[in-house]
Structures are given as structure tokens and as C-alpha cells.
Amino acid sequence: MAYFSSWINEKQKGELEEAQEKAIELAEMGSWSEAADARNEVFDLLRNMTGLATLFDSTKKVPYKTKLVTKLLQSMEVKQALGANESIVFDDCNKVVKAVLHGDVMKSVKHMVEFLLKESKVLLYQGHFDMKETAVSTEAWVKTMKWEGIERFLMAERKVWKVIGELAGYVQKWGSLSHVVVLGAGHLVPADQALNSQAMIEDWVLERGVFA
Numbered sequence: 001m002a003y004f005s006s007w008i009n010e011k012q013k014g015e016l017e018e019a020q021e022k023a024i025e026l027a028e029m030g031s032w033s034e035a036a037d038a039r040n041e042v043f044d045l046l047r048n049m050t051g052l053a054t055l056f057d058s059t060k061k062v063p064y065k066t067k068l069v070t071k072l073l074q075s076m077e078v079k080q081a082l083g084a085n086e087s088i089v090f091d092d093c094n095k096v097v098k099a100v101l102h103g104d105v106m107k108s109v110k111h112m113v114e115f116l117l118k119e120s121k122v123l124l125y126q127g128h129f130d131m132k133e134t135a136v137s138t139e140a141w142v143k144t145m146k147w148e149g150i151e152r153f154l155m156a157e158r159k160v161w162k163v164i165g166e167l168a169g170y171v172q173k174w175g176s177l178s179h180v181v182v183l184g185a186g187h188l189v190p191a192d193q194a195l196n197s198q199a200m201i202e203d204w205v206l207e208r209g210v211f212a
Helices: 010-028 032-050 067-074 076-082 095-104 110-119 135-142 150-155 194-206
Strands: 122-127 158-163 166-174 177-182
Touching: 010 032, 032 095, 067 076, 110 122, 122 135, 122 194, 135 177, 150 166, 158 194, 166 194, 177 194
Parallel strands: 122 177
Antiparallel strands: 158 166, 166 177
């Protein structure tokens, strides 16, 4: 994505691919913690090459202000509304938890998605400005799933999705699987496109519009 969007040149693309191969090899060896470290090195390399403020949204001049969420969830009013213990302290990115889960970052959970597709329904969505978890990367693993409906999903029409008459993104759906690319959004889709996010969730749950 970075190369075809002109964020990096062909030489840099080669350097990134070499770093990616290292992460893949470590994951295939089962060296999970080392693979996660190598993955972070790929992102660091891309960030340095592009000079972007955040890989979560290529259009932003400053990173997402996630501390505002922490401030909101720390308020007694919100804790009471959520039924949370008032003594609980919310932390948006706990270092201890991050360290414990570090070795799981590169482990695939594709089998869990396959299970959910058989038992329920699944909505996958990405903001099209997200350079860290791109729609293309999702498509890459989705097409390898062991699910009886995958061939029909891959053949399904990718539909134009509009909210109140305005272009909001694109939806590909078949059976229990829906994949959405949300326009004008980065990694935190609800923060960037609040109205469209609500419309997406409601229409998906109620199976109406392009999700029917």
C-alpha cells in the first residue's frame, strides 16, 4: 500500500519486504516474541521512511488523542452508567498487559473467525487511511480461510455504500461474512466517521441496505 500510494520508493519497498520476510520466518519457526519484535521493526522502518505522524492514519498531522477516552472513562458518571466499580482505574494501554500478550501478537486467530462464521456472523472493517492494518492485508488472509462460503464471498460484488446519500465506503458480503472499507477514516474508524460507523453497525446487525 505504501509503495503504490507513493509514500515510499522502489528501493525502500525492497528494504521493507526484507524486514517483513524476517518477521514471517520467525513466526513460522514459532519464535513468537522475536517475530513480534521484528514486526515492530517493520513499522518503525515504515514510519521513518514516510515521516508520518502515525501509521494509523496517513492524513493526520498528529497522532490520535486517545487520552481523551481515558479521561472520559475515568469519570464517575460514565463508570456508573456502565455499571463499573468506581474504584476501577481505566488504562488505555497497560504496559504489564502489553508485555504479557507480546508473544501472542503474531499468532493467527483465523481459526476463530472460521468458527464464528459457522456459528454466527462476522463484520470486518478498516479505514482506508489506515497504513498499519490495511484492507488489503485483511483480504490476503480472508481468502485463505477454510469456510464453505469463501469462494462465493470472493466472487460477491463489492458494492458502493452510502449514508444519507453520501459515499461512505464499499461493502463485500456473502452469507455470514461482511467486509467494509470505510472512506475518510483511519485505524479508529468510529473516531473519524462517527455517523457512518453507527450506520454500518446498525445496518449490519439489522441486515438492511447493502448488508441485507
